[in-house]
Amino acid sequence: WCADFVNSTLEQEGIRGTKSEVATSFSKWGVSIDDPNKVKSGDVLVEHRGRRPGEPGGHVGLATGQTRINKRTGQLEIEMYGGNQSDAANKKWVVAGKLHIRRSNEAIEEERTGIKPQVQKPETTKPNNYSDWPEGLRKHIEGMPPSEQQEIFEAHSKGINIIVLS
Numbered sequence: 097w098c099a100d101f102v103n104s105t106l107e108q109e110g111i112r113g114t115k116s117e118v119a120t121s122f123s124k125w126g127v128s129i130d131d132p133n134k135v136k137s138g139d140v141l142v143e144h145r146g147r148r149p150g151e152p153g154g155h156v157g158l159a160t161g162q163t164r165i166n167k168r169t170g171q172l173e174i175e176m177y178g179g180n181q182s183d184a185a186n187k188k189w190v191v192a193g194k195l196h197i198r199r200s201n202e203a204i205e206e207e208r209t210g211i212k213p214q215v216q217k218p219e220t221t222k223p224n225n226y227s228d229w230p231e232g233l234r235k236h237i238e239g240m241p242p243s244e245q246q247e248i249f250e251a252h253s254k255g256i257n258i259i260v261l262s
Contacts, residue, residue: 098156098180098181099116101179102179111202119143119154120142132193136161140156141156141176143155155180161175164189171191174192
């Protein structure tokens with residue numbers, strides 16, 4: 097459900113994702129950032145794992161904007177926040193050389209003009225079920241105790257972005 101997580105997070109910011117449940121669908125999304133030292137918070141990070149765009153088996157998450165040099169290996173690493181990382185949403189460090197970095201067209205336009213584009217964020221309405229949510233996220237929430245599901249319903253109805261941590 098990593099691609100569902102990224103698509104949902106982007107959508108909550110008014111940015112169109114790929115609408116695909118396949119992580120490598122993001123390999124051609126937005127604009128490629130070739131220098132890992134220029135990664136920014138919100139960039140999409142694709143671990144292609146030898147897969148072609150649209151082929152299952154990769155992983156996708158969002159950059160926190162943090163980088164480090166691994167003291168043991170000497171390699172540049174980028175911090176990724178993603179879903180379905182040990183079946184949870186959390187942060188992990190990934191070797192930069194294993195990633196495709198993609199930036200949204202909206203972020204590129206803001207860099208070019210210095211003006212943040214006006215984006216249409218989705219309206220928040222109280223759902224009577226989770227049927228309109230991405231499948232992976234929905235399955236994760238449906239596996240929670242009813243009291244936690246109710247808390248998520250209430251937060252969603254108030255327009256609070258939903259990020260599920262296990």
